[in-house]
Amino acid sequence: MGVTILQPYLVPENKTGSQTIEFLTKNLTALGAVQAGHFLVDCETYMSSIQQMPPKTVHVLHSSEHPASVFSILDNGTKQIPLVADGLFDLLMLKMTPHYTSKKQTKTESKGPRFELGDFLIKLGSVTMSQSFKGILVEVEYRPCILPASCWELIREFLQGFLGSCVPNTIPSYFTNHNRLNEIYQPLDTIQQYLEHFTNYRKQTAPAIGMRQ
Numbered sequence: 001m002g003v004t005i006l007q008p009y010l011v012p013e014n015k016t017g018s019q020t021i022e023f024l025t026k027n028l029t030a031l032g033a034v035q036a037g038h039f040l041v042d043c044e045t046y047m048s049s050i051q052q053m054p055p056k057t058v059h060v061l062h063s064s065e066h067p068a069s070v071f072s073i074l075d076n077g078t079k080q081i082p083l084v085a086d087g088l089f090d091l092l093m094l095k096m097t098p099h100y101t102s103k104k105q106t107k108t109e110s111k112g113p114r115f116e117l118g119d120f121l122i123k124l125g126s127v128t129m130s131q132s133f134k135g136i137l138v139e140v141e142y143r144p145c146i147l148p149a150s151c152w153e154l155i156r157e158f159l160q161g162f163l164g165s166c167v168p169n170t171i172p173s174y175f176t177n178h179n180r181l182n183e184i185y186q187p188l189d190t191i192q193q194y195l196e197h198f199t200n201y202r203k204q205t206a207p208a209i210g211m212r213q
Contacts, residue, residue, distance in 0.1 A: 003147070004190045006190075011136060021112060021113070036115060037113075038113055041061065041064070042061065043059055046102050055077070071191040072085065073191075124138055129201060146184050
């Protein structure tokens, strides 16, 4: 895999989420992109019991791009510890219900069509939390490159070409905060970006104007 950047896209006031996905799809196909199936990334969060101090949070994520893997991130409030395991990890979490409780009302997922355009892989995700539409998250992967610092400008130019001015000129803070600019990109980097955006969507007390399915 290459380097992946995630970019939120605000649904226009006069459009629904599905209409916006259709609009972005038309933009991509006009550039020559070809649809190549669909994708899904989901996240379920577990909270430790009140007996555990300090409290801990475990985020468990799945990606259709890596169907044999389960990604988990343990957050103790001051540090995040990532882990990549196989499907048995889901069964392990079920057995740990006396110690960790699933926050079902915050289960979040991003799903939608995926496209191929030359060396780029593009995914248009409708983000929902407990089946309530929260927004649109666009994922772009530049497959020939493995160092974020080497291809950010190219990805930025591509993103701005079909998303417009909502794409910033600076690389997402994930790469600078975690010193990942000059490190070899890993699938876990994509998962951690999704978790950051899912967390931001969860913090929204109400959907923004125009953000409806």
